[in-house]
Amino acid sequence: MFRxxxxxxxxxxxxxxxxxxxxxxxxxxxxxxxADRDSLHVRLADHAVHVGPPAASASYLNMSSLVAAANTxxxxxxxxxxxxxxxxxxxxxxxxxxxxxxxxxxPESIEVMGDKIRAKETxxxxxxxxxxxxxxxxSLEQARALAADVGFPLLLKAAAGGGGRGxxxxxxxxxxxxxxxxxxAEARAAFSDGSLYVERAIVGARxxxxxxxxxxxGGVLTLGxxxxxxxxxxxxxxxxxxxxxxxxxxxxxxxxxxxxxxxVLGYRxxxxxxxxxxxxxxxxxxxxxxxxxVEHPVTELVTGVDxxxxxxxxxxxxxxxxxxxxxLRGHAIEFRINAEDPxxxxxxxxxTVTRFRPPLGPGVRVDTHVVDxxxxxxxxxxxxxxxxxxxxxxxxxxxxxRRALTEFELxxxxxxxxxxxxxxxxxxxxxxxxxTAFLEExxxxxxxxxxxxx
Numbered sequence: 043m044f045r046x047x048x049x050x051x052x053x054x055x056x057x058x059x060x061x062x063x064x065x066x067x068x069x070x071x072x073x074x075x076x077a078d079r080d081s082l083h084v085r086l087a088d089h090a091v092h093v094g095p096p097a098a099s100a101s102y103l104n105m106s107s108l109v110a111a112a113n114t115x116x117x118x119x120x121x122x123x124x125x126x127x128x129x130x131x132x133x134x135x136x137x138x139x140x141x142x143x144x145x146x147x148x149p150e151s152i153e154v155m156g157d158k159i160r161a162k163e164t165x166x167x168x169x170x171x172x173x174x175x176x177x178x179x180x181s182l183e184q185a186r187a188l189a190a191d192v193g194f195p196l197l198l199k200a201a202a203g204g205g206g207r208g209x210x211x212x213x214x215x216x217x218x219x220x221x222x223x224x225x226x227a228e229a230r231a232a233f234s235d236g237s238l239y240v241e242r243a244i245v246g247a248r249x250x251x252x253x254x255x256x257x258x259x260g261g262v263l264t265l266g267x268x269x270x271x272x273x274x275x276x277x278x279x280x281x282x283x284x285x286x287x288x289x290x291x292x293x294x295x296x297x298x299x300x301x302x303x304x305x306v307l308g309y310r311x312x313x314x315x316x317x318x319x320x321x322x323x324x325x326x327x328x329x330x331x332x333x334x335x336v337e338h339p340v341t342e343l344v345t346g347v348d349x350x351x352x353x354x355x356x357x358x359x360x361x362x363x364x365x366x367x368x369x370l371r372g373h374a375i376e377f378r379i380n381a382e383d384p385x386x387x388x389x390x391x392x393x394t395v396t397r398f399r400p401p402l403g404p405g406v407r408v409d410t411h412v413v414d415x416x417x418x419x420x421x422x423x424x425x426x427x428x429x430x431x432x433x434x435x436x437x438x439x440x441x442x443x444r445r446a447l448t449e450f451e452l453x454x455x456x457x458x459x460x461x462x463x464x465x466x467x468x469x470x471x472x473x474x475x476x477x478t479a480f481l482e483e484x485x486x487x488x489x490x491x492x493x494x495x496x
Contacts, residue, residue, distance in 0.1 A: 043358050044068050044119050047145070048091075048112040049083070050133075051123030052102060053411045054425060055334070056083035059121050062350035071115045073108060075101035077419040082411045089115055096421045102126045105133050109140050119143035119357060125423060128333040129156055145357040146311050147332045148258070154307070155330040158201050159239055165315075165327050168302040173318065173326040175241035182222050185240045189215060195243035198222060200229035200236075206276025207232040211243055244326065246477050248319040249273065250285050251331075252300035253341045255352055257362050258310030264297040265345045265368040268337055270316075271478045272465060274388055279458065279481075280465055281337035282375040283344050286436065286474025287319060296325055297367055303330065312338070312353050336378065336425070339407060343374035343432040372432055373439040377447065377466075379427040381418050383456040385493030392420035396454035401446040405432045405439075408450075418455060426457065440472065461490035 046069040049059045056072060060083055063070040072087035077096035084090045091111040094101030101107070103126055112120050120137050122128040128146065131153040137144040146152070155161045159178045166172055174192050176184060179201050189196055189212075198221055200208025208229030210221040222238065230236035253265040269285035270278045284293070300315040312334050317325040338349045345368040352363055382388045395416045400408040410427035412418075418426060431446050433439040447463050468484055470476040485491045 043360065044354065046071060046115070046117050047119040047121055048073065048115065048117040049121050049123065050108045051126055052078050052081065052083060052422065054409055054428065055123035057086060057411045058409055059123060059350055060086045062348065062354065066351060066354060071111070071117055073111050077421055082413060091115060096419060098126065098421060105136050109136055109142065112142050113140060117142065119145050121145040122333065124333050124336060131156065143357050145353055147309055147313065151307050151309055152332045155332050158199065158329060161330060162327065164306060165303045168306040170299050170303055170327045171325065173241045173244065176239045178239065179237040180240045182219060185218060185222060188240050189218065192242045195245070197241045197243045198225040198238050199241060200225070200233055201239050202229065202233035202235035202237065208238065209276060244318045244320050246321045248285070248287050249316065249478050250288060250296070250319045250325065251314045251316040252296055254300050254304045254309070254313050254315060255356065255362055256304045256309035256311065256313070257356055258308060260305055260308065261362055261365050262301045262304045263362050263365050263368060264301050265341050265347060266370045267293060267296060268340050270337065271476055272480055273478055274481050278337065279378055280375065280462065281340050282373070283340045284370060284373065292323055311356050312349050336428070337376050339409060339428065339430045340374045340376050343407070343430060344370045344372055346371070372434050373436040374430060374432045375439050375443050376428055376430040377443070377462040378425055378458065379429060379452065379462070380424040380458045381426050381455045382424050382458055384458055384461045384490045390420070390424045391456045392418045393455040395452060397451055399451035400427065401429065401449035405442050406446045412452070426452065440466065461488065464488040464490050
């Protein structure tokens, strides 16, 4: 195992990795921008290195500064967390070029799966089903021709990235040209590549993902699914596992598909194969995230596998916890608490936290970097905490979630806590019969979105 690693990230994920390192007897080196000088991950780490001013481009995205910080502190490896450079093949290569182990997949795996067109070609070769659409990047004229063939609605997607950027839903022919222009411009700004591909939009779909671990030599462990269908602007808000929509037979089929894709890649470390699940129970590959996911605690609670420990073990050459399929036990639900105002179209709300009291008690886990008096900076992601609950079954998990969210206190800035409570109380979520269109369809009945009682 490693003696010392650098954590090339901030906030909640940096705290998560620091704690995993300490549990394994590894020294953790934090990096921080000027805005994060007093952040919890800096205080918990064994060493900390200042890497630049608040702007992410000058600090957490500055590859040379991060590599230099690792080398000058005697680190053997770098953990990228999620976001920032976690799925950047050039950063993974820069680490390897400087004799630093990148705690993640090989650069070529990141590169292939980061290109949505090459990713689809790769998994198709492994027999995974794809959403009908273009074979590669499509011009506006090609998009029109495809629309005539498969019909509307269609999705335009950035070929070079994800996270909802460069994505547009098109419901009619007269919307296509404007949507194509807007999506291409957004993709160009986000990824320096304005190329788009086109897919048929799956109506009434659910977003279900399979967690995988690979040892880089063909060994694979699949760890069940997470349902991530509760989203706003293609950003996840609530995740649960197992999915209420997935039967044992379907789970076996989806895990087998994810295993094949992982084997074809010779994948190393933690990753997630994401699928759309239609109303008839057919699933289609969307993308692979070549990193640890924000929602990974759901999987940890239902499998008993610590995914960060597993990442470190694989990177250190110690192999997987085991291979095959991890058995599932109980039910887990995660709620992302963001410093945002849901009633104002989820406007980010930086500011000072005047009171922070996370819920406690059996079956409750809170992953956070927030403490009383913490100043949420305006420069980064708005995630401030994750409330995750576990219980023997879904019904018990729903009750535990209600109790935990009611106990959760964060004052000083608006958050999505009340929206999480509204979602939990909705008939759609309680019954398990929800789709990716939930917020759009149920929004008028959710008090937190309207700023008043429903």
